[in-house]
Amino acid sequence: MNFRFLAGVALLFIAFLLQFFLATAGIFMNFFFAALIAFAFLFTFWELVVLVLMAVFIVNWQPGVSVEIVTFAFYPIAVFFARGLVHMQSWFKNLIAVFIGLFILYVTLAGRTFLYHPQAFLVDLLGGLLFGSVTFFLLRREGN
Amino acid sequence: MAKPKREGWILVVCIAVLLGLIFFEPSYGWKIRMWLTPQATLQGDNSSLATENQTLAAQLAELQSVQAQLPQAPANYIRAMVYSRYPLNFKSEFLVNAGTAQGVAQGSAVVFQGIAIGSVEKVYANSSLVESIFDNDFKLPVRIGSGGYDGLLTGGADPIITSIQKGAPLMAGDIVYSAGSGFPYALPVGTVVGTTTSPDALFEQASLSFGYDLNTIQTVLIAPAATSTAPATLTQ
Numbered sequence: 001m002n003f004r005f006l007a008g009v010a011l012l013f014i015a016f017l018l019q020f021f022l023a024t025a026g027i028f029m030n031f032f033f034a035a036l037i038a039f040a041f042l043f044t045f046w047e048l049v050v051l052v053l054m055a056v057f058i059v060n061w062q063p064g065v066s067v068e069i070v071t072f073a074f075y076p077i078a079v080f081f082a083r084g085l086v087h088m089q090s091w092f093k094n095l096i097a098v099f100i101g102l103f104i105l106y107v108t109l110a111g112r113t114f115l116y117h118p119q120a121f122l123v124d125l126l127g128g129l130l131f132g133s134v135t136f137f138l139l140r141r142e143g144n
Numbered sequence: 145m146a147k148p149k150r151e152g153w154i155l156v157v158c159i160a161v162l163l164g165l166i167f168f169e170p171s172y173g174w175k176i177r178m179w180l181t182p183q184a185t186l187q188g189d190n191s192s193l194a195t196e197n198q199t200l201a202a203q204l205a206e207l208q209s210v211q212a213q214l215p216q217a218p219a220n221y222i223r224a225m226v227y228s229r230y231p232l233n234f235k236s237e238f239l240v241n242a243g244t245a246q247g248v249a250q251g252s253a254v255v256f257q258g259i260a261i262g263s264v265e266k267v268y269a270n271s272s273l274v275e276s277i278f279d280n281d282f283k284l285p286v287r288i289g290s291g292g293y294d295g296l297l298t299g300g301a302d303p304i305i306t307s308i309q310k311g312a313p314l315m316a317g318d319i320v321y322s323a324g325s326g327f328p329y330a331l332p333v334g335t336v337v338g339t340t341t342s343p344d345a346l347f348e349q350a351s352l353s354f355g356y357d358l359n360t361i362q363t364v365l366i367a368p369a370a371t372s373t374a375p376a377t378l379t380q
Contacts, residue, residue, distance in 0.1 A: 002151070013180070019231070020181040024359055028233030046155040053162035057173040058180070060166065061228040062239050063268050068232065110234040112280060120233060 004139055005047050011035055011135055012051060016058060018131075029124055030102060032059065033072060034132035037097045040079040041090050042139045052076055067109060075101050091136055098132040099125065174228035174239070197355065201319040201335065221255065221365035222246050227271060229359075236262075236278035236299070240364060243270045249369035251326045256356055256364050260284075260322050260331040264366060272366070276358055277303050277333065285325075286333055288350065289318035295350065297333060305336070308348040314339050320352060328367050 015031035022029055032055050039051050056073050060066075079097045086093055106114040106121045114121055165172055224240035242248050244267050252264045254274045262276035263284075275282055282299025293312040295305035297320070305320060314336055322331040334352040342349050 016177075016180050020177070023231070023233075024182055030232070046152065046159070050155055050158045050162065053159060053166065057162055057166050057170075058176050059231050060170055060173055061177075061230050061237070062266070062273050063170055063271060064266070068234075105232075106234075109232070113234060124233075 004141070005043065007139055008039055008043060008047070008051055009054065011138065012055060015131060015135075016055075027123070028120070029127035029131075030105070031127065031131040033075075033101060033105070034098050034128035035135045036072065036076040037079055037101050038094050038132045038135040038139075040076045040097070041083055041094050041136060045080060048076060048080055068105075071101075071105055071108070075104065090140070091133065094132055094136045095129055098128045102128050171227065177228055177231075201317075201332065220368055222248060222368060224248075224272070224364055224366055226362050226364065235280070236276040236282075236358070237265065238274050238276065240272050240274055240366070241270065242366060243268045243272050245270050247368055248272045248366050252369060253322065253327045253331060253367040254364050255331065255367065256361050258332065259354075259356065260327070260333050261356070261358065261361070261364065263327070274364070275299075278358060284327060284333070285323050286320050287323045287330075288312070288314055288320050288336060294323070295320070303334070303352055305350040305352065306342060306347065308339070308350060310341075310346070310348055312348060314348070314350060320350075 012032060012035055015035045019029055019031045036048075036052055036055055039048055043051065052073055056069055059072065060069050079101070083090075083093060083097075086096075088096075102121070102125050106124075222242050224242035224246075227239040227241050229239075230237040240254075248264055248267050250264055250267050253260050254262045254264060254276075260277070262274045262279070262282065264272045265275040266273040277284070277297065277299050278301060279299045282297070282303070284297040286295050286297045286305060287293060288295055288305065288308065291313065293308055293314065295308040298304055298306050308314070316335075316337055318336040320333045320336060321329075322333060323329060334354045337351045337353045339348050339350045341347075
């Protein structure tokens, strides 16, 4: 178990703490989703799977499987496999992946919110891009 | 060479443990979430008084208009604790610790301090998923005030009553109570704050106020299947 992986676990918990704290104030962000997407550029496949399962375990709110949980679980894995297909700086690919992830989340789960209250998406996007970038730059190593 | 192999085994064990927890003991995850979520402090007297006021107003409206039509049945509501809440802003749902084993049925009304706050959406063996009135998909036929004017409660971040007949003499403070099939009759839902004309100009619509904060609710009562009366004196 290396230090970067443990730092990733710590960042995931910080993302949850921030997200749940802001939610009680009526501000909804998807920090942990942004962190998971950033992890796809930073960790090995099996490390990513552990972090994704950890997030699913904490965020799941019902016994059954839901579209939300499937998105949270599989999108970072898909990003992991797609990251080599596009030739750009990793930090920029991370931003694009966060944007696409949140866009998919809003369009599939909250089409009406996306259409009639785009500001909710924009605030979430801003927070996600920021937290995803912070995660990426804190945990990246040479070559990322 | 031995270190990466050992790390690989640790990761495999972590994955196995997490999969086991996710599929067989998800309640530990809910407990971690409760631990990570700061508890709101806006509980107490104001909230209790407001909900009590709404309950009394609903009972008054009920007595004035429909009391003779209501059979008096003993309240055998099911008490349940809130386990976890929907973590995003797309829905307003929460999980409670009573399911089919405790007699919960799909569509049952969920009550907090005598006020309807949602209905059971899915039922599991020992838990149920509740859709609150703040969910965009929530719909419930309601009546308003002592005149009993019909309307449709439409859920959302700011729930409103739609399809109210034009010219209905509604006033701020009028109680809104349930009138939908499968829901106990005359369960208070909230009070009218103001009215406007609907966008198509055919009906009136009313905005509402609620005497509770959904995020602070820890205990609810679930109406048993086929309950037809509101709980007159139920409180958590």
